[in-house]
Amino acid sequence: MTFSFQTDLGGALLPNPILTASGCAGSGKELSQFFPLTELGAIVTKSIMIKARSGRATPRMAETPSGMLNSIGLQGPGVDYFIANDLPWLDAQGARTVVSIAGETVEDYAVLARKMRNLPGVVGLEVNISCPNVENRGMVFSCQPETARAAIEAVRRNIGGDLPIIAKLSPDVTDIVSIAREVANAGADGVALINTLLGMVIDTNLMLPKLAQKTGGLSGPAIRPVAVRAVYQVHAALPDLPILGMGGIMTGRDAFEFILAGASAVSVGTASFGNPTAAISIKSELENILQEKGFATLQEAIGYAHRN
Ligand code: SIN
Numbered sequence: 191m192t193f194s195f196q197t198d199l200g201g202a203l204l205p206n207p208i209l210t211a212s213g214c215a216g217s218g219k220e221l222s223q224f225f226p227l228t229e230l231g232a233i234v235t236k237s238i239m240i241k242a243r244s245g246r247a248t249p250r251m252a253e254t255p256s257g258m259l260n261s262i263g264l265q266g267p268g269v270d271y272f273i274a275n276d277l278p279w280l281d282a283q284g285a286r287t288v289v290s291i292a293g294e295t296v297e298d299y300a301v302l303a304r305k306m307r308n309l310p311g312v313v314g315l316e317v318n319i320s321c322p323n324v325e326n327r328g329m330v331f332s333c334q335p336e337t338a339r340a341a342i343e344a345v346r347r348n349i350g351g352d353l354p355i356i357a358k359l360s361p362d363v364t365d366i367v368s369i370a371r372e373v374a375n376a377g378a379d380g381v382a383l384i385n386t387l388l389g390m391v392i393d394t395n396l397m398l399p400k401l402a403q404k405t406g407g408l409s410g411p412a413i414r415p416v417a418v419r420a421v422y423q424v425h426a427a428l429p430d431l432p433i434l435g436m437g438g439i440m441t442g443r444d445a446f447e448f449i450l451a452g453a454s455a456v457s458v459g460t461a462s463f464g465n466p467t468a469a470i471s472i473k474s475e476l477e478n479i480l481q482e483k484g485f486a487t488l489q490e491a492i493g494y495a496h497r498n
């Protein structure tokens with residue numbers, strides 16, 4: 191019998207469950223030097239905003255134990271440039287693209303959603319309502335149920351058609367399940383868990399924060415147990431809500447952990463900076479582990495750690 195690696199991410203049917211993480215592969219041009227983008231379940235773009243942005247002041251990256259701190263500040267060319275240049279290129283590669291969008295206001299999310307209608311090669315929207323690198327915490331939409339709901343409702347009302355909406359949530363909340371429930375009720379087809387955790391590194395020689403903007407988002411293996419916990423909790427409470435899991439996935443074994451916790455697919459992020467082909471190794475390692483464990487399909491393994 192042939193093994194089935196397919197997954198359904200809130201209506202996006204993908205040949206395998208390995209995606210890039212937003213912000214870690216730009217719009218795919220650099221990664222495509224190393225492997226065809228069609229090898230991925232999908233590529234998730236860097237979050238696109240309405241206008242071009244140069245991001246936050248430098249330095250905006252710092253190493254941490256088993257991880258990395260970034261305060262990029264949503265640098266990007268703006269949505270019109272993205273649609274005119276990056277998206278046609280991705281489509282020409284045959285890539286399945288999940289576009290990540292980010293707004294400063296609820297109205298921004300509405301405008302971005304309208305621009306995402308009927309675009310070639312786009313299989314889903316990741317709605318980033320959890321970037322930690324914003325001017326004030328009130329702009330982290332996913333930290334309060336009301337603002338999380340408002341942003342996702344705006345996307346749902348304006349997207350038209352049935353493009354899957356995946357809401358990306360922050361782990362920096364008391365109860366991530368209540369936020370997941372809120373965005374699901376607002377029309378999200380799935381959730382992406384987790385964005386980075388807000389952190390800080392102080393340079394003990396200079397005796398000052400290393401990042402120009404002082405705080406940044408922590409990613410990498412250091413956050414994996416937090417991410418696995420979030421996936422497990424949300425899957426336990428909302429078993430029918432598809433989850434895109436991420437946070438420090440370096441190996442197929444790590445990806446398997448997320449699948450067992452309840453993720454229908456995973457995103458590979460920080461690992462790609464050290465090894466651009468990490469996603470491809472993780473894909474084959476995960477496929478081997480699933481078969482070694484006796485699963486005939488990926489579907490059978492999703493949430494397997496929840497059995498009694
Ligand atoms: C950034 O560009 O600052 C990171 C985006 C994010 O973590 O959502």
